Amino acid sequence: MTQNALPFDWPAGEEDEGFVVSPSNAAAVRHLNSHARWPVAASVLTGPRKSGRSLLGRIFVLRTGGTLIENGERVDETELFHAWNAAQETRRPLLITADHWPTDWVITLPDLRSRLMATPHVTLADPDDQLIGQLLQRLLERRGIVLPEDVVSYLVPRVPRNHVAIVRLADALDTAALSERRALTVPFARQVLGRLWETKSA
Structure with a gap:
């Protein structure tokens, strides 16, 4: 997923990355x-x-x-x-x-x-699909983890529409991947979602 190159998409400081812009904001x-x-x-x-x-x-x-x-x-x-x-x-x-x-x-x-x-x-409205995907990728990239596009596509429609849930999911994926030493695949993401919100995902 690509980020919208709007004027505010630039670093705010040495430790801050640009603000991710989507239709919701x-x-x-x-x-x-x-x-x-x-x-x-x-x-x-x-x-x-x-x-x-x-x-x-x-x-x-x-x-x-x-x-x-x-x-x-x-x-x-x-x-x-x-x-x-x-x-x-x-x-x-x-x-x-x-x-x-x-x-x-x-x-x-x-x-x-x-x-x-x-x-x-x-x-700033609740996140839309575009923002959810971009934020998940960014949060995991900061931890040195690449989130494959097929996993992004699987997760986006299944994440609760709020920013706190996105952070919780990124934390859970990071923790599980490190502790279980597993790659981020769709089946693995399904398990993490189930543990977080008892989601019955197809």
Whole structure:
């Protein structure tokens, strides 16, 4: 499987690899690429655990010189209020990551609430088939393991559609392959899946 060569597909730092882009997250990437056209110099990025929102935020800061505030719903409201205002004054974009959209936050400062309600919100969706395959390959490649294409094709439709499940499966495949000294084949992958989620795979 090949990765989409969109502008954010480049290393974020010495220890980070590029953000893998697929249809499930491409809209968020396009939004961050168009920060000069945002109605205000801030945006909120949400996404599930392990979806890569922190990596995407770091890449955004490196590319734009902007500011990243993570877990915005847990940040002091006054700090967030001043950061939002500073972004408008300096025109250095502010990206706030969070678990949920600001409509679900407990916000006591009316002025902060009104500003966040005027701030664009984008989200990283649950992984699609393309992203599942690419992430499985990448996670195992980092451990020196090549995942054959036929195994990828077998696993993709059988993995739960969430990023945590992808990481769990990669960990399980790595651990089993090392402990049992077996190659990653479709029959072996079927056994690992069965142990993880008691999947009855054909």
